[in-house]
Amino acid sequence: MKCEELLAMLNEYVDGTVDPSVCMExxxxxxGCDPCKVVVDNIRKTIILxxxxxxxxxxxxxRNRLHETLRQKWPKSGPGS
Amino acid sequence: MSExxxxxxxxxxxxxxxxxxxxxxxxxxxxxxxxxxEEKVYSLAMRMxxxxxxxEDVTQQSFLNAMENLxxxxxxxxxxxxxxxxxxxxxxxxxxxxxxxxxxSLDETAGEEGDHGTIPHxxxxxxxxxxxxxxxHRNEIQRLLxxxxxxxxxxHRMVFLLRDVEGFSVKETAESLGLTETNVKVRLLxxxxxxxxxxxxxxxxxxxxxxxxHEHAR
Numbered sequence: 001m002k003c004e005e006l007l008a009m010l011n012e013y014v015d016g017t018v019d020p021s022v023c024m025e026x027x028x029x030x031x032g033c034d035p036c037k038v039v040v041d042n043i044r045k046t047i048i049l050x051x052x053x054x055x056x057x058x059x060x061x062x063r064n065r066l067h068e069t070l071r072q073k074w075p076k077s078g079p080g081s
Numbered sequence: 082m083s084e085x086x087x088x089x090x091x092x093x094x095x096x097x098x099x100x101x102x103x104x105x106x107x108x109x110x111x112x113x114x115x116x117x118x119e120e121k122v123y124s125l126a127m128r129m130x131x132x133x134x135x136x137e138d139v140t141q142q143s144f145l146n147a148m149e150n151l152x153x154x155x156x157x158x159x160x161x162x163x164x165x166x167x168x169x170x171x172x173x174x175x176x177x178x179x180x181x182x183x184x185x186s187l188d189e190t191a192g193e194e195g196d197h198g199t200i201p202h203x204x205x206x207x208x209x210x211x212x213x214x215x216x217x218h219r220n221e222i223q224r225l226l227x228x229x230x231x232x233x234x235x236x237h238r239m240v241f242l243l244r245d246v247e248g249f250s251v252k253e254t255a256e257s258l259g260l261t262e263t264n265v266k267v268r269l270l271x272x273x274x275x276x277x278x279x280x281x282x283x284x285x286x287x288x289x290x291x292x293x294x295h296e297h298a299r
Contacts, residue, residue, distance in 0.1 A: 053222075
């Protein structure tokens with residue numbers, strides 16, 4: 001497997017959806033190719049960072065307004081009734 | 082957070098129980114669900130829309146829609162997943178509305194530059210100095226992440242957010258955005274590579290930088 005072939009299948013490898021036989025080839029390539037190994041590791045970490053991040057704080061004025069609206073709109077006889 | 086308006090009896094109660102209580106008419110339980118998930122929903126909307134007022138509107142409308150449809154929520158997914166999907170639907174609707182004003186479609190694929198072209202190859206390759214777990218709580222890192230995300234075209238950003246951040250399958254992402262699965266895969270790869278490149282230039286340890294000893298196809 002060449003670097004560019006590995007790059008083309010990067011999604012499948014990172015997502016764990018790659019065919020097992022291709023997966024072995026992939027790992028064999030990475031064992032001898034530091035750049036590809038590091039790129040795969042970087043991408044995994046990139047995804048984790050975005051997934052775990054809490055990028056924006058809710059503006060306090062909006063939070064209060066939101067809850068005020070929820071209380072106003074809450075149906076007296078229960079939701080969806 | 083406005084602790085004074087939080088109902089203490091709902092603390093430590095699992096989401097599933099709060100949903101059941103909400104379905105039974107307990108407003109405090111629904112408000113607790115909102116407290117727990119509103120920041121995530123707002124962040125998601127901000128990442129999709131890049132506009133505070135629009136993100137607030139989508140967040141509020143999402144909780145109102147959830148309130149209205151609460152009886153139909155059967156708990157097949159978590160409340161968090163459910164409310165985020167409502168928000169995604171709302172944000173996409175707004176994006177389409179914006180696009181229709183400017184006569185450009187979100188799912189437009191005709192004339193897309195590069196979707197079927199060569200894949201940009203990684204340039205700056207280095208191990209990161211710290212783990213994501215160490216990085217994720219720092220404000221400057223959150224700023225870096227959002228700047229990098231802003232650097233993506235909308236079409237790449239949407240695919241990355243739905244697939245990698247919200248955990249949509251390729252098929253679901255394709256359906257939500259009106260794309261083919263192939264388009265989703267190509268856009269996702271480009272988004273991942275571009276974000277990796279930007280983040281690694283800041284987070285990578287120059288001492289571990291590796292240089293390709295053979296050329297990737299360009």
